[in-house]
Amino acid sequence: MKLTQNHIQELYKFTRKHYVEYYDVQSELVDHLANDIEEIWIENPNLSFEDARDKSFKKFGVFGFMNVVEQKQTQMTKRYFKIILKFIKEWFRLPKIVLTALLFLGFYQLQKLPNAYNMYIAVFIVVILLECYTIIKNSRKLKKKTDKTGKKWMFENIIAINGIGNSALILLYAFDFLFPDNAKDFLLMGDFRKALSAAIITLLILFGYVSLIVIPKKAEELLQETYPEYKFS
Structure with a gap:
């Protein structure tokens, strides 16, 4: 299963919701999340987009995207x-x-x-x-x-x-x-x-x-x- 443009836009909103204000960092995270979600769907094709997204997000740990933003x-x-x-x-x-x-x-x-x-x-x-x-x-x-x-x-x-x-x-x-x-x-x-x-x-x-x-x-x-x-x- 592939992500649609609507899914991509939802991921941008998701990164903004989690305090990522810079578009370039949002784009990197969206690209990472999109690829990871598609891999998750290969293993579990019945998982909803939201559940797959949240599963991918949990891999960033308790601080979420904060470490990625600081590194950037x-x-x-x-x-x-x-x-x-x-x-x-x-x-x-x-x-x-x-x-x-x-x-x-x-x-x-x-x-x-x-x-x-x-x-x-x-x-x-x-x-x-x-x-x-x-x-x-x-x-x-x-x-x-x-x-x-x-x-x-x-x-x-x-x-x-x-x-x-x-x-x-x-x-x-x-x-x-x-x-x-x-x-x-x-x-x-x-x-x-x-x-x-x-x-x-x-x-x-x-x-x-x-x-x-x-x-x-x-x-x-x-x-x-x-x-x-x-x-x-």
Whole structure:
């Protein structure tokens, strides 16, 4: 016995009912459930669709689809940060490496000024505030799009919201663990610490530039690479 289109649509509703909000994850689960239900019917052809579906669902354990969603989230987040690293690496090749070196040297020399610590803090705050603003703006934009299309894609959500939010947290942790907590200690740092702090602030700016400008501009291209069916949605 084969599943009908009505059965497939019922499976999509079933995944949504069990808190799977992303269309791409729904599609993977529906495909898995459909194949499993047909195998169950081979063994027990008299079983109803609902009973076969529930039997298949029980194989996911007490947490249902939650583990699948979490695994997919981890996979897509790793993909997002690999893309960020790919674009950052371009800034360490000619001709962009010249600008990167100038940025590094500029921040290294800046540390000799009395108010350098405050300027560093200002850069961190500006980048993080921009990321928070972008998250809010993108959240509203995604909601409008989801309401219009009825589809929400996990990687699109990571590009627009989750990835940027994770980036902001990484920057906060980097500042907290790697920088002195006052201006006096900042000025007394040795050459190695000064070079390290200049490198961190340079990477921060590149990180912010890639996550806030480069990736959003290439979002459609990246999404179509991830989901061939995305352009038809």
